[in-house]
Amino acid sequence: MRLRWTGLLITAALLASCGYVGDPQPPALKIPARVTDLAATQVEDRIRIRFTVPELTLDGVMLRRGKVDLRAGPYAASPFDAEAWAAQAKALDAGEFKTGPYELDVPAAGWAGQEVLFRVRLLNERLRAGEWSDFVTLHVVAPLERPFGVKAEAVPEGVRVSWEGPRKPEGLMFRVLRRAGQQPEASPAATVNGLEWNDTNTRYGETYSYAVVAALEAGNARAQSAASESVTIVPVDRFAPTVPKGLTALAAPASIELSWDPNSEPDLAGYFVYRAAGEGEFARLVGPLPAPHYSDKEVQTGVRYRYAVSAVDQAGNESARSRSAEASLP
Secondary structure, three states: OHHHHHHHHHHHHHHHHHOOOOOOOOOOOOOEOOOOOOEEEEEOOEEEEEEEEOOEEOOOOEOOOEEEEEEEEEOOOOOOOHHHHHHHOEEEOOOEEOOEEEEEEEEOOOOOOOEEEEEEEEEEOOOOEOOOOOOEEEEOOOOOOOOEEEEEEEEOOEEEEEEEOOOOOOOEEEEEEEEEOOOOOOEEEEEEOOOEEEEOOOOOOOOEEEEEEEEEEEOOEEEEOOOOOOEEEOOOOOOOOOOOOOOEEEEOOOOEEEEOOOOOOOOEEEEEEEEEEOOOOOEEEEEEEOOOEEEEOOOOEOOOEEEEEEEEEOOOOEOOOOOOEEEOEO
16 A cells, blocks of 8 residues: 555656646748848949848748859830749849848849849749839939049048049939048948048048049939048148238227137137238238237327238137228327
């Protein structure tokens, strides 16, 4: 009897430790998710295709590896049949993929002047295919001419970049690429319609490199040229402040009081005051003054004094002298 009870207790303990066994689950199919950000751009005589490979399958499993089914072909006459298009479209040699950003360049030869459609889907390692992406349409054009003759010069506003380049086709723009200081590579800084651009986000003494790309974005055309040769500049401050305005000279009981309109330059260091007695030559009297006013107490009764002021920046660049103002003590 004792052995029987011992056996029952052991059996009960084993059953309690096993827990509940759920229903069997079907194996994960690991079908890749749909690509949602397919993009195509023409770069010179090639077409650059980009998209992002999703990390998870439709089952929520990590997508380890697989193949890219990328197809391209001209737009078919209406009514458009997506399956018929896929059957006759050119399968591009896209190879395998890894999760994350994907990029492929393919020749544009043979498609110039045509509307070309692109579509992609992903296949897992067992060649089970996910859904097709949306179509992306690209109007392929003749390769754009590369800009040339890029120049960069320091100007009071910053750095002026100018270049030569094509004027056609209609809708052509220019994208300026800039690399500042120790940045590892250039990045787009501006897109303009003309042949010059002022970079106002610069500092004196720092290094800047510029290159220019011709770009076309009109309708379904998305094309760009090769980048021009780059030009490098270290801008130096050789630009004086503007000439001060509004100078007045008023006689007081024992002084002549000067005032003028303040300058607005951010690197302004101050003002110089010049004085001439009678018909004599102007000589610097004082400066640099931090504020736009001065009280001249070194004056004599009955002498006519003429005054002018200039502005100077922190680099020592001095403006021309202002228009003169005169006064004398009675």
